[in-house]
Amino acid sequence: MDDIWDDEPVQNAQSHAEWTKMSSDFTNTGYREGITAGKEGALQEGFDAGFAQIGVPLGRELGNMRGIASVLVAFLSQSGSPLLDEARTISTALNSVRFADIAPRDLEAEEHARQHLETEGEEVDVPEEIDDKRKMEGLEDMLNKLSSGALNPADHSRPTMADVTKLKTRLENLVLESGLNINWS
Amino acid sequence: MDFDLESLVHVEQDFYDAGYTDGYEHGRIHGLIEGRALGREKGFEMWEELGFYEGLCKTWRSVLEMQGKQDSRATHHITHLLDLISKFPSVNPSQEDAETNANMDISRLLRLIRSRYKALCASLGIVPSLRATDAEGGSDEDAPTTTRKSVWKVNAAPKAEDMSF
Numbered sequence: 001m002d003d004i005w006d007d008e009p010v011q012n013a014q015s016h017a018e019w020t021k022m023s024s025d026f027t028n029t030g031y032r033e034g035i036t037a038g039k040e041g042a043l044q045e046g047f048d049a050g051f052a053q054i055g056v057p058l059g060r061e062l063g064n065m066r067g068i069a070s071v072l073v074a075f076l077s078q079s080g081s082p083l084l085d086e087a088r089t090i091s092t093a094l095n096s097v098r099f100a101d102i103a104p105r106d107l108e109a110e111e112h113a114r115q116h117l118e119t120e121g122e123e124v125d126v127p128e129e130i131d132d133k134r135k136m137e138g139l140e141d142m143l144n145k146l147s148s149g150a151l152n153p154a155d156h157s158r159p160t161m162a163d164v165t166k167l168k169t170r171l172e173n174l175v176l177e178s179g180l181n182i183n184w185s
Numbered sequence: 186m187d188f189d190l191e192s193l194v195h196v197e198q199d200f201y202d203a204g205y206t207d208g209y210e211h212g213r214i215h216g217l218i219e220g221r222a223l224g225r226e227k228g229f230e231m232w233e234e235l236g237f238y239e240g241l242c243k244t245w246r247s248v249l250e251m252q253g254k255q256d257s258r259a260t261h262h263i264t265h266l267l268d269l270i271s272k273f274p275s276v277n278p279s280q281e282d283a284e285t286n287a288n289m290d291i292s293r294l295l296r297l298i299r300s301r302y303k304a305l306c307a308s309l310g311i312v313p314s315l316r317a318t319d320a321e322g323g324s325d326e327d328a329p330t331t332t333r334k335s336v337w338k339v340n341a342a343p344k345a346e347d348m349s350f
Contacts (some may be wrong), residue, residue, distance in 0.1 A: 001228060005317065014215075015346065017296065021209055022197070022200075023196075023200050026197050026200035026201045026202060026204065026270070026313060027197075027201070028202035028204060029199045029201060030201035030202060030203065030204025030205035030206075030208060031204035031205065031207055031208035031211075031295055032204075032208060033205060033208065034204060034207065034208025034209040034210075034211070034279045035211055035215070036208075036211060036212060037205075037208075037209055037213035038209035038210060038211065038212025038213040038214075038216060039211065039212035039215045039219070040212075040213075040216065040219045041209075041215075041216060041322075042212070042213040042215075042216030042220060043216040043217075043219060043220040045216070045217060045220060046216055046217035046218065046219065046220025046222075046224060046228075047220035047223055047224035047277065048220075048223070048224060048276070048277040049217075049220075049221055049224065050220065050221035050222065050223070050224030050225035050226075050228065051224035051225065051227055051228035052224075052228065052275065052276040052277060053225075054221075054224075054225040054227060054228065054229075055209035055224060055225035055228020055229040055230075055231075055232065056205060056229070056230075056232045057274045057275075058225075058229055059229035059230065059231065059232035059233035059234075059235075059236060059276070060232040060233070060235065060236035060239070061232040062236065062238065063232060063234060063235060063236020063237040063238075063239065063240060064236040064239055064240035064243075065240060066233075066237050066240065067236065067237040067238060067239060067240025067241035067242070067243075067244065068240040068241070068243070068244045069240075070237075070241060071240075071244035071245055071248065072243055072244065074311060074321070075248050083271070083309035089304060097228045098290075098330060099225075099226060099233075103225065103229075103296075106218065106221060108214075108217075108218065108223070109221070109222070111216040112214055112215075112218060114212070124215075124218075127219050127222055127223055129223070129226075130226060132225070133226075135252060139312040146324035161342070175244075177249065177327065180247040180248060180251065181247050181250075182243050182244055182247055183227040
């Protein structure tokens with residue numbers, strides 16, 4: 001007799017648990033597959049935006065400056081000009097600039113990574129290729145520090161966009177002083 | 186009993202769909218972020234090289250003018266090189282563009298630019314930048330270069346593997 005009376009609530013609790021499990025199983029499966037589809041659908045859109053809006057203009061600008069500086073070094077050393085030192089300094093400084101130094105922050109990416117960290121305590125994966133590149137650059141920095149010792153600690157800070165802007169002004173002045181005429185566009 | 190089973194199937198689908206919709210929105214955010222990160226690196230890499238040639242051309246042109254050598258072979262190379270660079274897309278072309286426009290053979294255009302640059306260096310008697318040397322080494326591994334080309338050229342139907350290299 002006891003069994004009969006007790007049976008019902010137990011079964012109810014059980015079926016409730018099964019129901020919850022079933023619903024969350026299906027929701028989770030849908031969520032996982034939705035993430036994959038959503039990601040694949042948006043990759044190209046993001047790629048094109050980053051390519052055209054950030055990568056190309058920054059690369060073109062820095063590349064132009066480097067090209068101009070390299071010719072100035074060649075031209076001024078031919079003519080034995082006292083301006084050569086300045087040209088060399090600018091050229092060397094420009095060559096040490098990396099994309100990571102001057103790339104603007106991706107605020108949406110930072111915000112989203114922060115949300116992940118807060119809700120799950122997990123960091124968002126960085127694309128492998130970019131992760132590898134950053135690691136190589138970190139290694140480069142370390143080797144530079146080792147080889148130059150502590151002789152010139154000020155040199156170890158990475159250049160910034162502000163530094164690049166200053167270099168551009170110096171480069172423009174140098175072009176004028178060299179008597180050349182360049183369309184900077 | 187039949188009715189219950191039927192509605193249960195719908196309920197499963199409803200749960201799945203609700204999950205899918207939320208997941209899709211979340212996945213989009215990740216796709217945009219990751220795509221942007223890859224795209225800006227790629228765009229920077231491509232145009233740093235082209236920009237270097239561009240700046241070099243503009244400066245040498247001025248040097249040659251100053252030296253009264255406007256009609257030299259070098260000036261001729263410079264004109265052609267600047268023209269080729271101006272044809273290079275600064276926006277990732279869509280697949281339709283690539284198919285309808287025969288000039289959109291980007292890897293060919295890049296090869297033309299690099300060889301014209303090396304010809305210019307030869308006529309000026311200067312050593313070509315490592316950028317062009319890299320390109321020569323790159324021709325050995327033609328396979329990855331070809332898949333990469335598709336990454337930013339015909340990437341209209343991207344696969345996750347393609348994008349993350």
